[in-house]
Amino acid sequence: MTIHLFLQQLINGLGLGSLYGLIAIGYTMVYGILRLINFAHGDVMMMSTYFAFFGISVFALPWWAAALVAMALTALLGITIDQGAYRPLRQAPRISALITAIGVSFFLENVSLVVFGSRPRPFFRPEIFRPIWHFGGITVLSLTVYTILITLALLVVVYVVVYKTRMGMAMRAVSKDMQTVPLMGIDLNRVIAFTFGFGSALAAIGGILWAMKYPQIEPLMGIVPGLKAFVAAVLGGIGNVFGAVLGGFILGITEIMLVAFWPELSGYRDAFAFLLLILVLLFRPTGIMGEDLPE
Amino acid sequence: MRKSLLLSLTGMVFAGLMSLGLGTAHAGEPVKIGVYYPMTGPSAVYGQIGYKGLQLARKERPKVLNREVKLFLTDNKSDKVESANAVSRLIQKNKVDAIIGGLTSSNTLSGAPVAEKAKVPMISPWATNPVVTQGKKWVFRACFIDPFQGYVGAKFARENLTAKNAAVLIDISQDYCVGIANFFMKNFTKMGGKVVSKLHYNTGDLDFTAQLTAIKNKNPDVLYCPGYFKELALIAQQAKEVGLDVPILAGDAAQADELIKIGGKAVEGLSFTTHFDEKGVTTESGKKFVKAFRAAYPGITPDSVSALSYDTYNILLDAIERAGSTDKEKVRADLENTKNFQGVTGVMTMKNHDMVKPAVILTVKNGKFQWLATVQP
Numbered sequence: 001m002t003i004h005l006f007l008q009q010l011i012n013g014l015g016l017g018s019l020y021g022l023i024a025i026g027y028t029m030v031y032g033i034l035r036l037i038n039f040a041h042g043d044v045m046m047m048s049t050y051f052a053f054f055g056i057s058v059f060a061l062p063w064w065a066a067a068l069v070a071m072a073l074t075a076l077l078g079i080t081i082d083q084g085a086y087r088p089l090r091q092a093p094r095i096s097a098l099i100t101a102i103g104v105s106f107f108l109e110n111v112s113l114v115v116f117g118s119r120p121r122p123f124f125r126p127e128i129f130r131p132i133w134h135f136g137g138i139t140v141l142s143l144t145v146y147t148i149l150i151t152l153a154l155l156v157v158v159y160v161v162v163y164k165t166r167m168g169m170a171m172r173a174v175s176k177d178m179q180t181v182p183l184m185g186i187d188l189n190r191v192i193a194f195t196f197g198f199g200s201a202l203a204a205i206g207g208i209l210w211a212m213k214y215p216q217i218e219p220l221m222g223i224v225p226g227l228k229a230f231v232a233a234v235l236g237g238i239g240n241v242f243g244a245v246l247g248g249f250i251l252g253i254t255e256i257m258l259v260a261f262w263p264e265l266s267g268y269r270d271a272f273a274f275l276l277l278i279l280v281l282l283f284r285p286t287g288i289m290g291e292d293l294p295e
Numbered sequence: 296m297r298k299s300l301l302l303s304l305t306g307m308v309f310a311g312l313m314s315l316g317l318g319t320a321h322a323g324e325p326v327k328i329g330v331y332y333p334m335t336g337p338s339a340v341y342g343q344i345g346y347k348g349l350q351l352a353r354k355e356r357p358k359v360l361n362r363e364v365k366l367f368l369t370d371n372k373s374d375k376v377e378s379a380n381a382v383s384r385l386i387q388k389n390k391v392d393a394i395i396g397g398l399t400s401s402n403t404l405s406g407a408p409v410a411e412k413a414k415v416p417m418i419s420p421w422a423t424n425p426v427v428t429q430g431k432k433w434v435f436r437a438c439f440i441d442p443f444q445g446y447v448g449a450k451f452a453r454e455n456l457t458a459k460n461a462a463v464l465i466d467i468s469q470d471y472c473v474g475i476a477n478f479f480m481k482n483f484t485k486m487g488g489k490v491v492s493k494l495h496y497n498t499g500d501l502d503f504t505a506q507l508t509a510i511k512n513k514n515p516d517v518l519y520c521p522g523y524f525k526e527l528a529l530i531a532q533q534a535k536e537v538g539l540d541v542p543i544l545a546g547d548a549a550q551a552d553e554l555i556k557i558g559g560k561a562v563e564g565l566s567f568t569t570h571f572d573e574k575g576v577t578t579e580s581g582k583k584f585v586k587a588f589r590a591a592y593p594g595i596t597p598d599s600v601s602a603l604s605y606d607t608y609n610i611l612l613d614a615i616e617r618a619g620s621t622d623k624e625k626v627r628a629d630l631e632n633t634k635n636f637q638g639v640t641g642v643m644t645m646k647n648h649d650m651v652k653p654a655v656i657l658t659v660k661n662g663k664f665q666w667l668a669t670v671q672p
């Protein structure tokens with residue numbers, strides 16, 4: 001393999017990995033605060049792309065306005081899901097909430113199948129994300145560069161929110177001890193609602209960029225990115241946002257390099273991604289950046 | 296023991312009486328043709344337009360052997376189990392003389408064994424999977440089979456695109472794609488070409504940049520990718536993004552409006568093999584059909600499914616006419632003897648229960664499907 005070809009494949013891997021990482025940020029943040037693996041994250045992401053799609057096609061909004069409206073609506077959806085499905089289970093064993101999350105996931109998928117139909121719809125790619133840049137024979141889609149920049153910017157945003165604001169302090173408190181937090185005069189449900197709203201808005205950003213890269217949306221489109229983001233989050237150390245992005249990049253680059261070096265295995269990419277998950281869970285369940293808990 | 300013997304004897308007597316009754320059916324009694332099409336569910340689009348083709352054929356030719364033809368439509372709901380049920384219902388309840396359907400290969404594969412067992416002739420307009428008719432005595436089809444598409448693709452790539460080196464990208468989770476691709480590679484090599492790259496993907500994949508970058512590195516003249524329109528639209532788009540600028544060739548699964556809606560400019564110049572296009576008609580009956588269809592259903596474009604359904608009806612009625620009765624064994628034998636049938640989808644001859652007939656090549660130009668060539672077998 002020439003160095004030139006290798007670099008092109010590396011760029012491809014970064015493009016894919018940044019999307020995995022971006023979706024994994026919201027996933028892992030909700031887990032870090034609430035210890036809930038929100039399996040509906042991918043489907044929330046799917047809903048956000050439909051919000052943006054209708055914002056543009058039905059209400060004729062400019063793309064950035066449609067994206068902002070979609071983020072707000074998705075945040076609202078996330079809060080509604082929490083209030084309707086997870087709040088009644090706040091004191092129940094963790095497994096109940098997990099199974100409810102799977103139920104929410106199926107619910108969103110099937111409602112969208114009925115409402116939106118199963119035929120895929122074309123998504124938009126705004127003008128600024130369209131140019132293809134050439135660097136000495138290597139081609140880079142501008143959307144890929146922007147996605148990486150947005151991912152890094154969101155990492156900073158999440159860090160600032162969690163570590164530098166009063167709400168962030170409350171979120172960290174909830175993650176440490178959910179029972180004691182209300183005793184300290186903190187409105188537990190408000191903190192959790194905020195966490196879900198914030199996580200869902202992050203899912204919306206990930207979903208919209210994902211749909212711009214792969215411009216077709218359908219009700220079941222959230223399943224695979226959701227699972228891949230889960231793998232990325234576990235790989236990086238679930239609960240750690242920096243780990244999630246790192247895990248996303250590793251997963252994306254590995255998937256691409258598998259095809260690049262062993263073309264005959266190109267049909268088994270997903271199998272490999274999940275093999276990676278099994279290996280991590282077997283040998284280092286806390287992931288790359290996860291801390292060993294003294295439990 | 297004795298009781299069951301008695302029962303089966305009675306059954307045999309009844310069966311004998313029934314077959315006698317059918318054998319002596321005479322003028323005045325309608326010829327009953329059962330239809331099992333997907334009128335609802337994911338494939339409903341095809342069922343709806345296909346049935347329009349059948350109704351048009353029935354309107355133009357309402358009688359055979361001086362008896363009225365009656366169509367019995369059952370909805371297979373785009374479902375395998377429902378398809379088998381629909382065929383049983385047509386045979387047992389409606390007592391049909393022959394069956395038309397199903398449309399998709401998977402629905403036909405589950406409906407066909409029921410007709411085979413009951414010894415009722417069945418002919419499918421659109422099921423291209425080779426297995427549909429394999430080892431069957433009573434099941435036929437009015438279309439070509441997948442291997443032929445692979446052959447036509449190879450011929451088109453070698454002769455019209457003058458391609459020497461081909462790259463092949465295959466959806467390995469679809470038997471249809473694997474089959475077509477294998478026949479393409481076999482024929483392309485036989486015609487003096489070289490397959491320089493063979494890579495895989497799965498249905499539902501979204502990112503093909505790794506495969507396309509590897510393909511670009513091999514400098515092929517053509518990319519053969521007989522996949523479904525959803526993945527195909529993304530493949531065409533990402534090919535442009537990694538700088539792979541070669542013609543893309545596909546199979547009939549590419550024929551969907553979504554290909555153009557999603558692919559946009561990236562699918563311009565993409566070509567594929569398929570059954571029928573109104574601008575590519577070669578026969579007199581084809582021209583007549585397009586005109587009649589346009590008149591009967593204004594605003595709807597006659598497509599492959601409606602044209603094949605129309606042909607299927609006439610192939611079946613011709614066989615009944617030659618047989619001189621609706622005797623199932625005679626109709627079956629005369630279906631086998633279909634020769635040089637002047638259909639709207641070309642001149643065709645039945646061989647091993649499959650049709651030997653021309654294929655059409657369409658290309659995307661200015662955001663529309665355009666007829667490019669008709670390839671004879």
